[in-house]
Amino acid sequence: MIRSFSRLSTRVSLPTASRAFSAEVETSWTDAWNAATENMKSNVTFEESAEILRNLTKTDLLRATDLRDSPSRFFEAHRILARHAVEHGPGFWIRFTVHYNLFAGTIVAAGDEEQVSRLADYQAAGELGCFGLTEKLAGVQSGLVVQTTATYDEASDEFILDTPHEGARKNWISQGFVADKAVVLADLIVKGESKGPHAFVMDFRSSGSLVPGVKIDDMGSKTVGNDLDNAWIDFENVRLPKDSMLRRYAEIVDGEYIIKGDVRPFDMIGQRLYTGRIAVAQAALEYRRALFSKTKSYSDSKKMFAFSGEPVLSEIPQLEALYEENEERLGRLDEYVGDCEAALSEVLKEGGTPDTRLVDCIATAKVKAVEDSIEMVHRLRQEVGSFALMADAGFKHTDFLQCCKFAEGDSRILMSKIARDRLRLVEKGQDMDSEEGKQALGLAMAMKGHLDKGASKQEAWDKEWKGVYELAETVMDRVMTDGPTV
Ligand SMILES: Cc1cc2nc3c(=O)[nH]c(=O)nc-3n(C[C@H](O)[C@H](O)[C@H](O)COP(=O)(O)OP(=O)(O)OC[C@H]3O[C@@H](n4cnc5c(N)ncnc54)[C@H](O)[C@@H]3O)c2cc1C
Numbered sequence: 391m392i393r394s395f396s397r398l399s400t401r402v403s404l405p406t407a408s409r410a411f412s413a414e415v416e417t418s419w420t421d422a423w424n425a426a427t428e429n430m431k432s433n434v435t436f437e438e439s440a441e442i443l444r445n446l447t448k449t450d451l452l453r454a455t456d457l458r459d460s461p462s463r464f465f466e467a468h469r470i471l472a473r474h475a476v477e478h479g480p481g482f483w484i485r486f487t488v489h490y491n492l493f494a495g496t497i498v499a500a501g502d503e504e505q506v507s508r509l510a511d512y513q514a515a516g517e518l519g520c521f522g523l524t525e526k527l528a529g530v531q532s533g534l535v536v537q538t539t540a541t542y543d544e545a546s547d548e549f550i551l552d553t554p555h556e557g558a559r560k561n562w563i564s565q566g567f568v569a570d571k572a573v574v575l576a577d578l579i580v581k582g583e584s585k586g587p588h589a590f591v592m593d594f595r596s597s598g599s600l601v602p603g604v605k606i607d608d609m610g611s612k613t614v615g616n617d618l619d620n621a622w623i624d625f626e627n628v629r630l631p632k633d634s635m636l637r638r639y640a641e642i643v644d645g646e647y648i649i650k651g652d653v654r655p656f657d658m659i660g661q662r663l664y665t666g667r668i669a670v671a672q673a674a675l676e677y678r679r680a681l682f683s684k685t686k687s688y689s690d691s692k693k694m695f696a697f698s699g700e701p702v703l704s705e706i707p708q709l710e711a712l713y714e715e716n717e718e719r720l721g722r723l724d725e726y727v728g729d730c731e732a733a734l735s736e737v738l739k740e741g742g743t744p745d746t747r748l749v750d751c752i753a754t755a756k757v758k759a760v761e762d763s764i765e766m767v768h769r770l771r772q773e774v775g776s777f778a779l780m781a782d783a784g785f786k787h788t789d790f791l792q793c794c795k796f797a798e799g800d801s802r803i804l805m806s807k808i809a810r811d812r813l814r815l816v817e818k819g820q821d822m823d824s825e826e827g828k829q830a831l832g833l834a835m836a837m838k839g840h841l842d843k844g845a846s847k848q849e850a851w852d853k854e855w856k857g858v859y860e861l862a863e864t865v866m867d868r869v870m871t872d873g874p875t876v
Contacts, residue, residue: 414462415462415463415466419451419463419466420466420470422451423451423452423463423466423467423470424470426446426449426451427446427470427471427474430442430471430474430477430478430482431478431617432477432478432479432481432482432617434617435617436481436567436568436616436617436618436619437567437568438617439481439482439485439617439618440485440518440565440568440619442482443482443485443486443489443518444516444517444518445516446486447489447513447516447518448513448514448516450513451467452464452467452490453509453510453513454490454494454497454498454509454510454512454513455494455498455506455509455510457490457491457494457495457498457665457738458498458738458739458741459739461665461731461734461735461738461739462735464490464491464665464669465668465669465672465731465735467486467490468483468486468487468669468672468673469672469673469676471483471486472672472673472674472676472677472680473676473677473679473680475673475676475677475680475787475790476677476680476681476684476784476787477782477784477787478617478787479614479615479617479787479790480614480615480618480787480789480790480793481614481615481616481617481618482617482618483673483790484564484615484618484793484797485564485565485618487666487669487670488519488520488521488564488565489518489519489520489565491662491665491666491669492521492523492573492662492666493518493519493520493521493569493571493572493573494509494512494519495661495662495665496521496573496589496636496659496662497509497573497591497636499658499659499661499662500589500636500638500639500655500658500659501591501636501637501638502636502637502638504633505591505633505636505637505638512570512571517570517571518565518568518569518570518571519565519569519570519571519572519573519591519594520563520564520565520566520569520571520572520573520594521563521564521572521573522538522560522563522572522573522574522575522623523536523560523575524560524561524562524563525537525538525557525558525559525560525561526556526557526558526559526561526622527557527558528558529561534575534587534656534659534660535587536558536575536576536577536587537554537555537557537558537577538551538552538553538554538558538560538574538575538576538577538625539551539552539554539576539577539579540552540574540576540577540578540579540588540590540630540635541579542578542579542580542581542642542645542647544581544645546629547632548629548630548631548632549578549590549629549630549631549632549634549635550627550628550629550630551574551576551590551592551603551625551627551628551629551630552625552626552627552628553623553624553625553626559622559623559624560574560621560622560623560624560625561609561622562609562620562622563620563621563622563623564618564619564620565618565619566606566619566620566621566622566623567606567608567619567621568619569594569595570593570594570595571591571592571593571594572591572592572594573589573590573591573636574589574590574592574625575587575588575589575590575659576588576590578635578647580642580646580647581645585640585647586654586655586656587655587656587659588635588636588640588655588656588659589635589636589655589659590630590634590635590636591634591636592628592630592634601628602628603625603626603627603628603629604623604624604625604626604628605623605624605626606621606622606623606624607621607622608620608621609621609622612789613789614786614787614789614790614793615789615790615793636655636659638650638655638658639651639653639654639655639658640655653743657743658743661743663798663799664734664744664749664752665734665738666797666798667752667753667755667756667798667799668727668730668731668734668752668755668756670756670759670760670794670797670798671723671727671730671755671756671758671759671760671794672727672731672759673790673794674759674760674763674764674791674794675720675723675724675727675759675763677763677767677787677790677791677794678716678720678763678766678767678791679720680784681767681770681784681785681788682713682716682720682766682770684783684784685770685774685777685783685784686704686713688703688774688777688783689702689703689704689709689774689777690702690703690704692704692777694706703774703775706773708773709773709774712766712769712770712773715766716766716770719762719766720766723755723758723759723762726755726758726870726873727755727759729751729873729874729875730748730751730752730755730874732874733748733751733874733875734748734752746811747874747876748874750808750811750865750869751869751870751873751874752874753799753804753807753808754808754866754869754870756798756799756801756804757801757804757805757866758866758870760791760794760795760801761795761801763791763794764791764792764795767785767788767791768788771785771788802859805858805859805862805863805866806858806862808861808862808865808866809833809858809859809861809862809865812826812830812861812862812865813830813833813834813861815827815830816830816831816834817834825864826861826864826865826868829860829861829864830861832857833854833857833858833861836854836857837850837851837853837854838850840853840854
């Protein structure tokens with residue numbers, strides 16, 4: 391069983407968020423959320439951490455449906471919690487976003503009115519939800535393709551949820567040891583035919599015990615965030631009632647699978663990755679802001695040896711330059727990610743789906759915010775001497791940024807997709823005259839050289855992997871300059 395290992399450290403005075411983000415949120419709400427979360431703890435067991443989230447949801451300050459009704463609160467709540475990660479690590483932030491964005495958010499996006507209305511009951515009861523997408527051999531990296539199956543059984547009018555082999559076990563599922571409910575992604579099988587990934591909301595525990603047919607175990611101890619429980623999950627012919635399938639866009643009617651309208655359920659499930667990417671991008675920026683702020687408080691008062699004058703560490707030229715560079719880079723990212731949040735919030739309020747331009751902008755926001763923060767935090771660590779080693783300085787939780795890197799689509803995966811989409815334009819003979827177009831054409835030609843020698847498409851891609859990521863960098867730089875709105 392997991393227990394928390396981190397020590398309670400001295401309180402950090404947290405900087406406020408960038409104006410680019412928080413303009414729309416009422417100050418009174420922000421004050422209330424700050425007050426409700428100020429006593430965040432990390433020296434707790436995972437059960438205690440879950441209890442803190444249960445109590446926070448019961449305050450009703452942030453409703454499960456606010457992602458749709460008040461996206462600015464949803465994002466502000468994430469940012470405020472991310473600032474605590476310098477002191478307490480990533481555990482609670484991940485628990486929170488899994489419940490509000492992945493679990494509740496998927497129900498909001500893909501459930502019908504009745505299914506969405508149940509969220510208020512869960513919230514009043516302080517019930518928590520987990521989100522089962524990732525499998526040992528599939529998940530975000532596989533483009534949401536999963537091997538867990540949900541077979542429609544006509545005789546009982548139910549679904550049978552099953553893990554067909556070990557590689558299809560759900561993996562790394564946050565809150566798996568405490569969740570009352572679960573949203574599970576499974577391949578829907580109707581009359582022997584696969585209908586692709588669909589989301590099912592199920593009772594995960596009943597009176598505190600796992601429902602029959604569900605087996606879990608611990609993923610093991612992590613470098614950070616051990617106040618968060620992570621489980622692998624195996625389903626053995628678990629019977630789910632028919633209304634467990636999120637049915638706003640697809641349903642089983644009289645034994646037949648029907649799609650309602652022109653939105654694929656799969657696309658709506660993927661929506662949560664967009665909100666998640668913005669929340670993760672902002673979390674990386676907030677963690678970095680708080681860590682730089684805490685470190686600067688120290689270096690402003692740390693006296694240094696000098697033959698003349700009384701310099702402090704902050705005045706040592708390389709550190710002074712790093713602080714300036716950080717302000718400039720952070721400011722640019724704050725603004726860009728804030729623009730993406732604003733554009734996505736409009737889409738969320740209308741219940742639509744982001745267009746290709748916004749999808750690329752969001753992917754870019756996540757990669758840039760996370761990778762830039764990893765670089766700047768690493769560089770800061772190299773310039774502050776022994777402080778970086780102190781247990782309560784905040785650097786021991788830098789693996790929070792690693793979590794940001796692979797959550798909701800790893801940087802490499804997002805960059806591969808950006809490059810692949812750009813190469814498709816070349817295939818169609820579009821936009822080849824710009825410098826970016828020439829670079830894409832060069833990559834396409836290099837890959838063609840491998841294909842002509844008998845290589846497969848994958849082999850050609852793998853041989854040119856450096857060019858793939860270089861092209862993605864070029865596209866991301868342009869996307870960031872253009873911004874999300876025309
Ligand atoms: C603390 C924590 C909480 C989590 N919570 C949840 C949860 O609640 N629900 C859930 O569903 N999942 C959850 N996950 C799973 C998480 O989303 C996955 O860990 C993530 O998708 C990465 O999968 P992986 O670690 O197996 O990486 P791998 O798939 O093993 O990939 C390793 C690395 O290889 C590279 N890579 C992989 N495939 C490719 C490719 N095709 N091309 C180029 N590069 C590639 C990437 O750089 C990647 O970082 C959680 C994970 C952690 C660690």
